[in-house]
Amino acid sequence: MHMAGHAGCRWVRRALMLVLLLGAVTVRAGDDMVRYVVRKDDTLIGLGEAMFADPSAWPQVQRINRVANPRRIPIGTVLSIPVRLLRTVPREGEVVFVSGQARADGASLATGDKVPEGARLETGADGFLSIALPDGSHLTLQPQSRVRVEGLHGFVGIDDAQRASFEVDEGRVETEVAPQKGPAARYRIHTPTAIIGVRGTSFRVAADAAVTRAEMREGTVQVAGPQGGGRPVALREGFGLVARAGKPLPKPVALLPAPDLTDLPTLHERPLVSLELAPLAGAIAYRGQVATDAGFSRIVAEARSAVPVLKIDGLADGDYFLRVRGVDSRGLEGRDAQMAFRLKARPEPPFVNAPRPDGKVRAGEVAFAWARAEGAARYRFELSRQADLSEPLVSRADLAEPDLRVALEEGTYYWRLASTRADGDRGPWGDPVRVTVRPPMAPVPPPAFDDTSMFFAWGGEPGQRFEYQLADDTDFATVLASGTVAQPEVRMDKPAPGAYYLRIRAIDPDGFVSAYSAPQKVIVPASFPVWLIGVPLMMIFL
Numbered sequence: 286m287h288m289a290g291h292a293g294c295r296w297v298r299r300a301l302m303l304v305l306l307l308g309a310v311t312v313r314a315g316d317d318m319v320r321y322v323v324r325k326d327d328t329l330i331g332l333g334e335a336m337f338a339d340p341s342a343w344p345q346v347q348r349i350n351r352v353a354n355p356r357r358i359p360i361g362t363v364l365s366i367p368v369r370l371l372r373t374v375p376r377e378g379e380v381v382f383v384s385g386q387a388r389a390d391g392a393s394l395a396t397g398d399k400v401p402e403g404a405r406l407e408t409g410a411d412g413f414l415s416i417a418l419p420d421g422s423h424l425t426l427q428p429q430s431r432v433r434v435e436g437l438h439g440f441v442g443i444d445d446a447q448r449a450s451f452e453v454d455e456g457r458v459e460t461e462v463a464p465q466k467g468p469a470a471r472y473r474i475h476t477p478t479a480i481i482g483v484r485g486t487s488f489r490v491a492a493d494a495a496v497t498r499a500e501m502r503e504g505t506v507q508v509a510g511p512q513g514g515g516r517p518v519a520l521r522e523g524f525g526l527v528a529r530a531g532k533p534l535p536k537p538v539a540l541l542p543a544p545d546l547t548d549l550p551t552l553h554e555r556p557l558v559s560l561e562l563a564p565l566a567g568a569i570a571y572r573g574q575v576a577t578d579a580g581f582s583r584i585v586a587e588a589r590s591a592v593p594v595l596k597i598d599g600l601a602d603g604d605y606f607l608r609v610r611g612v613d614s615r616g617l618e619g620r621d622a623q624m625a626f627r628l629k630a631r632p633e634p635p636f637v638n639a640p641r642p643d644g645k646v647r648a649g650e651v652a653f654a655w656a657r658a659e660g661a662a663r664y665r666f667e668l669s670r671q672a673d674l675s676e677p678l679v680s681r682a683d684l685a686e687p688d689l690r691v692a693l694e695e696g697t698y699y700w701r702l703a704s705t706r707a708d709g710d711r712g713p714w715g716d717p718v719r720v721t722v723r724p725p726m727a728p729v730p731p732p733a734f735d736d737t738s739m740f741f742a743w744g745g746e747p748g749q750r751f752e753y754q755l756a757d758d759t760d761f762a763t764v765l766a767s768g769t770v771a772q773p774e775v776r777m778d779k780p781a782p783g784a785y786y787l788r789i790r791a792i793d794p795d796g797f798v799s800a801y802s803a804p805q806k807v808i809v810p811a812s813f814p815v816w817l818i819g820v821p822l823m824m825i826f827l
Contacts, residue, residue, distance in 0.1 A: 316367045317471075319443050323362040329355035332364075336442040338372045345370065371440040376447060377401050378416040378424070378437065382583040385411035387426070402437040406430075408456070415582040420447045421463035422472060423582050430456020435475065450475060457491040461580070462504075475511075479528040481520075482507040488520075489618065498617055500525040500540060508534060525617040541567050541611040541619025549607075549624065554713035556630045558600060560609070562593035565619075568611030571595060572618060576606050579623070602628050632660040632704035634715030635687060645721045645797040648695045654688040658712075661704035665711070668700040674717055695724045726802035729789055738779050739809070741787065745773035748794040755780075755787050759804050782811040 321332070329352060333343030347355050350364050358364075378400040380387075386409030387394045400406070400416055406426060408414050414426040418437070426432055436450040450473040451458070462472050462483045474481040476492035479499065486504025490497065499508060501522050508526060509517040515533055520526060524537035545563045562571060573595040574587040585605075588595045595609070608623040635658035640646050653666070666689055668679040678698075679691055682705070698720050704712040732739040745751065753775050755766040765785070766777050769792075786804040793799075 316369065318365045319368055319371070319440070319446060321364045321366055321442065323358045323360055323364060325360055327358060327360075329358065332442075336366075336372060336440075337370050339370070342370050368440070368446075371443065373438040373448075374441055375402055376419045376437050376439050378418050378434070380414065381417045381423075382413070382415040384413040384583075384585050385409055385428070387412045387414040400434060400437075402434055404434045406432045406434070413584040415584075418447070418449055418463075420449075422449065423461040423580075424451065425459045425582060425584065427457035427459070427584075428587070430458060432456070432458060449473070452476075453490055453492045455493050457489065459487075459489045459581070461487050461582070476528075478511055478530045479534075480509045480511065482509070482517075491616075491618075495530045496616075497528040498525065498615075499528070500618055502621070510534065523620065525615075527615050527617065538615070538617070540617060541565060541613050543620040543622035544568075544571070544609050544611055546607070546609060546622045546624050549626070551624070551626050553626060553628045554630055556598060556600070556633070558597045558626075558628065560595040560597070560607070562595065562609065564593045565611040567613055568593075568619070569614055570612040571609060572612060573597065573607060573609045575600065576608075577603070579606050579625075581606065581608060600628050602631050629713060632706055632710070632712035633658055634702050634704055634712060635661065635664065637702070637715075637718055638687075640718070640720045642718045643721075645723050645793065645795075645799075646693075647725050647800050648693060648722050649725060650690050651693045651720075651722065652688065652690050653700065655702055657687050658704040660706055661712075662707035663705045665703040665705060665714075666700065667714075668698055670696065670698055672699050672717060672719075674699060674701055674714075693722045695722050697721050723797075723799060726789060726791065726799055729787055729802060729805040731805075732787075732807060734779060734810070736779075738776050739807070740774070740776045742774040743789060745791060746793075749773070750792040751775075751789055752792065752798075753787065753789050754801070755785055755807075757783070757785055759786055761786070761788070761804075780809055782809050784808055 329343040329347050333340040337343065343355065346364060346366055352358060380394050380396055380398040380400060383394050383396060388407050389400060389404045394414065406414065408426045408428055408430045410428055412428050416424045418424070431454040433452040433454070435452045436448055439447050448471045452475045460483070464484070472483040474490050476490065476497040477494050479497040481490065481499055483506050486506055487502040488506055489500045489502065499520055501520050501524055503522050505519055505521050507517045508520050508528065509515060518526065518534045518537065520537050523540055525540050526535055526537045528534055544565045548563065549560055560573060570589060570591050571593055572587065572589045574581065574584050575597055577583045577585060586597050586600060588597050604625065604627050606623060606625050608621040610621050611619045613619065635655040638654040638656060639652060664684040664687065666679065666681045666684055667674050667677045668691060669675060669677045681689065699717045700720065701714050701717045703714045727744050729741055729743045732741045750769055750771055751773060752769050753767060754761055754764050755777065756762070756764050765780065785807040787807050788801040788804050790801045791799045
């Protein structure tokens with residue numbers, strides 16, 4: 286009876302302990318839990334030592350999972366473990382692309398650099414920075430942004446869980462978040478006016494001290510107030526919201542649709558890429574970005590404009606991707622339109638020296654001249670009567686010197702130039718240059734004389750002025766008379782008898798000055814003395 290009594294007491298004590306154990310399940314409100322599958326030789330005490338920040342916390346797991354014997358757990362048992370108990374493992378992001386000025390804790394960043402938890406990131410006015418996280422997510426900082434890596438770690442024994450959080454103090458970031466596996470995984474963006482929780486999506490955030498703008502490209506995020514207060518708002522694909530300091534979160538609004546890029550060229554041949562967009566209803570501005578990859582993790586340039594024209598400079602020749610979106614009156618940026626394009630602007634065409642654009646020259650041998658272009662070993666030249674340079678009258682591809690003479694008749698012509706490198710790489714044609722070839726200056730008719738002057742008249746056009754020169758030699762080394770007249774005629778004092786030379790040139794109303802006409806020889810006869818008339822009569826009377 287005594288032995289039986291002791292056995293009964295032990296049974297009662299064990300039963301009471303089990304009841305207490307099973308009844309004392311303590312899971313804190315809001316606890317995130319991970320699931321762990323028990324393996325051979327696992328014990329709760331061993332798991333505590335291997336995985337927990339506080340190894341002595343294993344009884345909490347025992348109570349939560351109603352484990353009777355912490356040293357004997359059947360293989361395959363699934364344990365629920367609060368994430369707060371797990372020991373963290375530091376992780377690092379890696380810089381996969383940097384363009385312009387980008388720094389971490391004041392030091393310049395380069396591709397391949399590691400970005401640890403706690404790093405303070407900053408981009409300059411032209412800076413783009415793309416960071417790959419260990420779980421495959423990407424964070425891209427836009428120009429003039431300041432972001433702190435608030436948290437970036439995994440958990441001991443939980444291979445597929447990562448927690449990443451970023452404080453965006455100022456600027457713009459874009460994220461491509463890999464699907465978060467399990468409740469331990471978490472990706473958050475903190476701004477001065479909002480907290481954005483992500484489970485796997487693509488979105489943009491722009492923030493400063495007073496305003497946060499969030500725009501969903503794909504997936505869904507939860508947006509809450511800065512301290513997590515207030516009712517969270519679900520932000521779905523194609524919607525955005527503006528969170529302002531001290532105000533409740535507004536309802537999401539639909540983003541502007543993607544602009545139409547179908548009329549944009551796929552080949553650009555000038556260093557300045559100019560994009561004339563079709564106006565988008567509701568847009569007060571436009572943003573364009575250029576990247577070397579279709580995923581836009583390698584952005585190299587961007588432009589923003591209040592009108593539907595974007596201009597992007599500084600790109601090297603190559604293949605690129607362009608994406609454009611409209612900006613609404615709230616400052617929310619809309620859906621992206623994307624296309625590929627090629628830039629082939631080099632070697633650049635040379636600058637034109639003569640004739641100038643819309644210039645005029647006299648018919649005959651016309652001298653074309655241009656500057657030496659950087660990187661050019663040879664030049665191409667085309668001339669046509671057609672504005673589109675079809676049916677060229679002259680086509681040369683082997684000009685080593687920056688000039689060419691061509692005999693041209695009166696008319697309107699168009700010419701253009703291109704550069705060729707020594708290896709045969711051809712640059713694009715320059716813009717067509719129009720030139721008007723005027724008829725040569727007509728010879729000046731012989732003058733009319735009176736006792737004291739001589740009078741010249743020649744053909745001209747309305748509005749022209751004329752310059753004249755009179756000399757006693759064909760080289761006009763010594764000019765005896767010169768001037769400018771508004772009509773195609775001039776009267777001048779008659780010089781001493783002898784041979785002289787006159788030349789004329791016209792000045793058009795637009796300022797074009799023609800070449801001088803060929804020298805016109807002028808013979809000034811000797812005057813016949815009046816007293817010689819009476820000489821024959823005197824001879825008769827003698």
